[in-house]
Amino acid sequence: MSALQDRIALVTGAASGIGLATARRFADEGAQVLIADLDAAGLTRALDAMPGSRHEAITLDVTDEPAWIALASRIERQFGHLDVLFNNAGFGKFGSIADTSLDMWRSVIGVNLDSIFLATKYMLPLLEASGHGSIINMSSIRGIAAAPDCASYCAAKGGVRMFTKATALECAAAGNGVRANSIHPGHVATPLTAAAHGDPQVARRLLDDVPIGRIGVPEEIADAVVFLASDAARYMTGAELVVDGGSTAQ
Template identity: 50%
Template sequence: MAAADRHRDRIVMITGAAKGIGAATARAFADEGATLVLADIDTASLEKTHAGLTGQGHISIRLDVTSSAEWKAAMDAVGAAFGRLDVLVNNAGWGELRSIFDTTPEQWRASLAVNLDSVFLGTMAAMPWLEKSGDAAIVNVSSIRSRVAGWGSGPYSAAKAGVEMFSRVTAVECAQSGRQVRANSIHPGFVDTPLSKAIPAAARDERIRTVPQGRLAEPEEIAAGILFLASREAAYVNGSAMVIDGAFTAV
């Protein structure tokens, strides 16, 4: 199968699809023939992403990924529209810089809810529909902060480390129980997204300085890794962690 057709006729759900990595991933899947389920809490930006996709049949869903009730409603809509799900990309995430000594319990729980609880809730809600695929994949977006610490990233780093291990356990338990659902995590480094553009210029320059390749990643470069992990070319890639960081964690 040609690369441009790898995901033709597959049903792909992406959380955090309104902007950044999620939007780039949606465009890449659509260009390869997939039908998209776009999910985000930012409905205005989500509709702009939706409108820019190639192909037809895509749907958009407002989804608070920290709510089990909203996950159920979203998956009911997916089931009614398509009767199955082939790929789930748990991409929604959020972070802010704050020392652990200045972090309140409420801020800690809020970060884990968006970055880690959402992956559990999404996996559980989507699993019945993924099982109907017979050839399904979950790609959970983690971070290099699951591997290397950085000032101010305590809750975010803890959550993203949890995403990596939860992905591994999901892969093992699906394989051992006969579910045809693979699960892998992807670990972006510093990416040139709307969030990164909003940080002060000095901080942005410092990030770039620490990357051996001397630049930030483009969202499309992370999307390319997600599409590979979700593809049939990766049929034996299961429980793995793909790092895309310009060699940041290699030094």
């Protein structure tokens, strides 16, 4: 049997990159996948790229609390539960602290961290109803090891790391069967990072940071997310899974 056979999975930031790669892997493993993103056109393309025909696309602003309330009601009516929640939506804006406006700070925190709070708050009853709910939160190596010119991103991803641990302990204390783990990719080639990787100086600096000697691809992160979502990781909760080619080992 496939690792996620007949499970219902929600993936945010699923129109491209790691989100889409993971949604496809979930589908390959037998899950019915709800792919969510703010990019409606991208979602249409993503849905066309999904294997099988039972998956659904949902236009979602992950920082909008009423949208999460509505989505939770929809999933409850349609399925009665949720098995896997992959909080993947995120982005980064880079520059010095002095050059970061308060609006930009709030935007980065909102999309990367507030969204995970909202998703967890409103999806948790549905995950409890599954009896084996799994939450996977997208953090980053920047949630473990900081770097210059990305203070807002580091703060957000560090917050994701600790919020995930708090969620795991709260769920364990409640005995509700829900696990929560964070995943911490290193440098990965996605549409969001394409501009940086296209700059030869930046690309060389990134490669110098990766002992394994190459940039990762979304499918390598997706494989790790599938593991955390599945019963193969049933004794893992509150953990941080680093997939970074050795960057944080230095």
